[in-house]
Amino acid sequence: MPHDMISLRRIRYLVAISLVLIVAFAVRLVDVQAVRAAGYANRADSELAKKxxxxxxxxxxxxxxxxxxxxxxxxxxxxxxxxxxxxxxxxxxxxxxxxxxxxxxxxxxxxxxxxxxxxxxxxxxxxxxxxxxxxxxxxxxxxxxxxxxxxxxxxxxxxxxxxxxxxxxxxxxxxxxxxxxxxxxxxxxxxxxxxxxxxxxxxxxxxxxxxxxxxxxxxxxxxxxxxxxxxLTIDRDIQWIAQEAIMKAVKKARALSGTVIVMDPATGEIIAHATYPSFTPGKTQGVDPYRWKNPSVQEVYEPGSTGKVVTFAAAMEEGKVEPETVLTVPYKLKRSIKVFKDHDPHPVLRLTLAGA
Structure with a gap:
């Protein structure tokens, strides 16, 4: 076979292979840039995007x-x-x-x-x-x-x-x-x-x-x-006065702590609510956690005479007593194993509900 014919055949083979490769690359390019473009873009965005x-x-x-x-x-x-x-x-x-x-x-x-x-x-x-x-x-x-x-x-x-x-x-x-x-x-x-x-x-x-x-x-x-x-209904100026007053009272009485609440009797709004000893919010490291509490709402205590209002109101609402009802008031009263006493000793008293 002549040498020129062999060379021509080889050239045709190379051209054919080149055309196939070009078509393959073109198809792939169309696939990447058109068919799957959105998918690849989203993938790239997801890899770069952060929240x-x-x-x-x-x-x-x-x-x-x-x-x-x-x-x-x-x-x-x-x-x-x-x-x-x-x-x-x-x-x-x-x-x-x-x-x-x-x-x-x-x-x-x-x-x-x-x-x-x-x-x-x-x-x-x-x-x-x-x-x-x-x-x-x-x-x-x-x-x-x-x-x-x-x-x-x-x-x-x-x-x-x-x-x-x-x-x-x-x-x-x-x-x-x-x-x-x-x-x-x-x-x-x-x-x-x-x-x-x-x-x-x-x-x-x-x-x-x-x-x-x-x-x-x-x-x-x-x-x-x-x-x-x-x-809040609290007034900052009245709060300051109450805070100073309870601090002085606790120190004078050498008490462990004290709380004072100032209320508007016409509306029931709390206009001051002070406790001593206190703390500085934001600087609580090293402070006894007990100071973080608000004793008047987080501690159990005997309300004393202030509790009479609640008791009497409930009794009057049920029709059991009237303001003129006479009560017998001893100095002490035993209930179960507990003896309750008034602050100062006194003989048995006869007081109206309003006077008690």
């Missing part, structure tokens, strides 16, 4: 005039991504004074390969702003003097959270209560009305590349809802 929570602030607790006993304020949780910290010693030297930490305390937290390390659970916005600006200034100076992009400091980031503040301190602490580290009510109204005060967190999605949020990809999928504010 995060938008924290909702708790409602405030105020007195009758709107003075706040408890409120939520914006705060920041300071974190570090150890994987992108290239110069831990320099970063610790710069950041430690701003975060009110020792360099020896901060440095170990900057070294490693963990992507999420909590440095400070809650700082004021000014602290985070100061840290950001200090790092930016340092990096700008490095670029100007040494043109060293690789020497830039990085690693810190922050999450916006809400911190609970108690502007009035000990005033009304037993009534107001406080929240725990997770932000849920732990005592007082903060605990008993937690579901009312707590907000509903929102949610947003974003695209993530190498642990960094891609700018412009954030999208809110559920708005957060702030918690409800609770308006």
């Amino acid at each position: 995060s929570i938008i924290l909702a602030p708790r409602g405030a607790i105020t007195d009758i005039n709107g003075v706040e006993f408890a409120r939520s304020v914006i705060s920041y949780r300071i974190l570090v991504d150890q994987a992108i910290v290239d110069y831990p010693k320099k970063l610790a030297s710069l950041a430690a004074p701003i975060l009110d930490m020792k360099e020896s305390e901060l440095l170990p937290l900057l070294i490693g390969d963990r992507r999420y390390v909590v440095i400070n659970k809650s700082v004021k916005p000014a602290v985070w702003r100061n840290l950001e600006e200090s790092i930016d200034s340092y990096n700008a100076a490095i670029m100007e003097t040494e043109n060293g992009f690789s020497k830039r400091l990085s690693g810190f980031f922050a999450e916006r959270i809400y911190a609970r503040e108690y502007p009035e301190g000990e005033l009304g602490a037993a009534v107001v209560g406080f929240v725990n580290q997770e932000g849920s009510g732990a005592a007082g109204l903060e605990y008993s009305m937690n579901s009312t005060l707590a907000g509903v967190n929102g949610e947003y999605t974003y695209s993530n590349a190498g642990g960094t949020i891609i700018p412009g990809t954030q999208k809110i999928t559920a708005e957060e809802r702030k918690g409800n504010t609770i308006h």
